[in-house]
Amino acid sequence: MEEKIKSPMGFILILPALSVLGLLYVFPLIRAIWSSFYDRAGNFTLGNYAKVFELYTRDIVYSVAMTAATVGVVLVISIAIASYLRFRDWKFLDYMYRLPLFIPFLIVGHAMRIFLAPHGTLNALLTRIIGVEELPGISGSWTGLLFSFVWVMTPFATLIILGAFKALEPAYVEAAQNLGASKLRIIFDILIPLSGPSIMVATILTFVRTISSLTIPLMVGPNKPNMITIDMMFRVNYFNDWGVANSLGVISYLIVMVLAIYYLRYMVAERGGIKG
């Protein structure tokens, strides 16, 4: 601590980084929170929040539920893929699961519309397999949105979880195997519990990226209910109402904060229990 005061050099060196952080992150955030409490005339008000709860309670619940569902499905799939790749070397799967990482959201959105449309690829396939004609398209429904979110978010989560699985001391897995544990038991008894922090990170990143995603819900999601991000965009585009848009932003920020606090508490507990 004293070191820092004695040498201003260190402070000067991190100044550029600090300024960027302040300029691009802290300042806009404070601006947003600030303006959520003011009306167009510049008077302090809680009206923006009242309006949010009047108009958008359902959308907020929907956004959280959709995001939570996405996180749940993504975790199941990425743990399954990561487990498979931890035990078996399958180059094809190893490349395939990363593919969505390199496709822009806009293109994913468009592709999903085609894929999930009433006469789209998915239904054509389903008709062939189960023989039922005239299936409804799930594009524009919550299932279609969930499908698209999962498609986009899974690779990132898998990357994190597989990294953790592969970094685990192999002897932990072998010791369990040696005592008679099947692969499935090892996944639940050894791999997952010992990769807790990484799974937590995957969960939070998936949650944040999903709840803040705009392109995908815009292109594949239903008209009603909407994700919060779309409500924000409409509020600004059609009503030029930055106050309510910012209130919505602050609320989604608070939702993520809850998760962040949970994460920090988990990490502290983890540090205390298992060493480093």
Next chain:
Amino acid sequence: MAVLEGVNLKKYYGKVHALDDVSFAIEGNELLAVIGPSGSGKTTLLRSIAGFVKLDGGRIFLHGEDITDLAPEKRNVAMFFQNYALWPHMTVFENIAYGLKLRKIDKKTIKEKVEWALEFLGLEGLADRKPSQLSGGQQQRVALARAIVVEPKVLLLDEPLSNLDAKIRLRIRFELKALQQKLGIPTLYVTHDQEEALSIADRVIVMHEGKILQSGTPEEIYRNPRNLFVADFVGMNTIVKVPAENGLVKVGNITKRIENEQKTASVVIRADEVNIVDATADVSTKEGDLVLIGVIKDRLYLGSKYRYEVEVEDINEPLFVNHEVDVAPGKKVKMIVPEGSYFIF
């Protein structure tokens, strides 16, 4: 029938022959030690028995049943890992109970068995600790408890003592032997420490570069090594090279015929088994004893004995031998090496 038998086991990593036609058998409840320098293939042998290494050739039999292609989780051979591999997220109790839980044993029996194992290994009161809250010696015993509590058909130990302090190691060595005898579990014990192996094993296998060079009782290995490598690897030795002519080697009073057409031969002498007397002293020697005359060049005090550097007549290299009698440097001495304490190859 052998409890565990390996027949012509082969494992290649590229050009490295980790196992080069290795055959062995464990009979009864014996403790079979595998010794060899680092990289000689000991761990590979153990891991192939546990099923973690896929062999390039050979078969493994457990009580006559071919287990070569059996998955590791179906073998019922308990492996003790060199770094213990205790699961950090489980308590001591959970670690030990894990194998029993997998066997679908009821809770009450599990508790009894784990408590028996804790008591057997002197771990009472530690059941609720996490592995990170244990000393190295305690962790080692928990790992052992975890392995024996499932009553495996064979116990595989990979350098079980190598992570312990030298002093504890010596004590635990005998505890381990006593424990193995009390339990009566056939055991394969891998170590690079030849002294450790000789002191607790019923039989010893010496490995080098993936091959078994010799197997036998500790006494056979120590007193009757079959080649230079084995002779040198076990015991504390001093080795000198001497010329060989027409298959005859002459050292001191001894002339030995060797089979190879080699130009030089190696004399391996057990450094602690040399008797040093005054050069003029008239001591009776037996037929077969090696007698060497030399001059003490230097001396090192080791506590219970001295370590001498001796320049021997007709030998170009110095000899390093240990003896408890104090002899001043510069003195001419006679060294008597009993038969069985020196080897010529």
